[in-house]
Amino acid sequence: MTPTREPDRPALTVVCHVRAPLLLEPVDEQIETIQACETEGAIDDLLLRSWPKEIALSEESPHQEVLESYERFSAWADERGVTIRPPFRKRTTTSQVTGETRERLVTPLLCLELYAGDELLGVFPHSDEATTDTYTTDEAIATLRTGGLPTPLGSVTDSDERLESGTADTCPDCGGSLIDGQGLFACSDCGWIGTVSESGRRESQPTRPTREGEPSIVEPQ
Secondary structure, eight states: OOOOOOTTOOOEEEEEEEETTOOOTTHHHHHHHHHHHHHHTSSSEEEEEEEOSEEEOSTTOSOHHHHHHHHHHHHHHHHHTOBOTTTSEEEEEEETTTOOEEEEEEOOSEEEEEEETTEEEEEESEEETTTTEEEOHHHHHHHHHTTOOOOOSSOHHHHHHHHHTTGGGBOTTTOOBEEEETTEEEETTTOOEEEEOTTOOEEEOTTOOOOTTOOOEEEOO
16 A cells, blocks of 8 residues: 655655664564655655664774764754664773773664655654653654654753753763763763763763773773
8 A cells, every 4th residue: 555645745765774784684674664665655765874883983983974973863862852872872992902991882773864855853763761762763664654754752842941950960871960070070870971061962071981880891902
C-alpha cells in the first residue's frame, strides 16, 4: 500500500548513518525498510553514510565529518531538551608510552537524521531524561512508512524551562549535582569534568578522569 502524503509538505530527506561493515540483522532490515520508504514515496531522498565504530575527539581526527555530525546532533538535542547519549558514548584511552589520556566517541550502529527541506526535524534515536522515554529508529522508520512524520520527544519550550530551573548544574552523564570550580564543573558522583556554556550546554574536558568502576583502556603505541 502506497503511503499518503500531504501535497504541500516539504521534501523529506533521511540521512542514514550506519556503522560499516555491520550491515547485519536487524540493521539491514531497518535499511531495507527505509529504502522502501523512498521507493514508495514516503520520503523523497535517502542518503546512506558509513562511520567507524569510534573516533578520536580531537581536531587531528581524520573523521571530522563525523565530529561535525555529532555536534549538529548535540545542538539539536540541546534545543529540544533531549539527549543522544546514549546511543552515542564517550570513553577515555591512555597511551602506554606517553601516559596521555585521550577521549573517544563511540558511534551507534544506526542513526537517522530527518530533514524537511533544509530544516532538521529530528535525530533518532534520542531520549528524554525526564521521562526516560526513548524514540527509537524502528519507531521513526515505522512512522515514515505509513506516510507520517515522526514527532521527536521534548520541545524547545521544555529545553528553555530546564535551563531556567538550573539544569546546567546537572551532570550530563549520571544526573548528579555539579560543583562549580570557577567555571570548571565537576561531578562528585561519577567524576565527570567539563564546562557549561552560556546556553547551558555541557562540554566534557578531553582529560576527563575515567569513571569509577570503568578503567581506562591502555593503547599500545
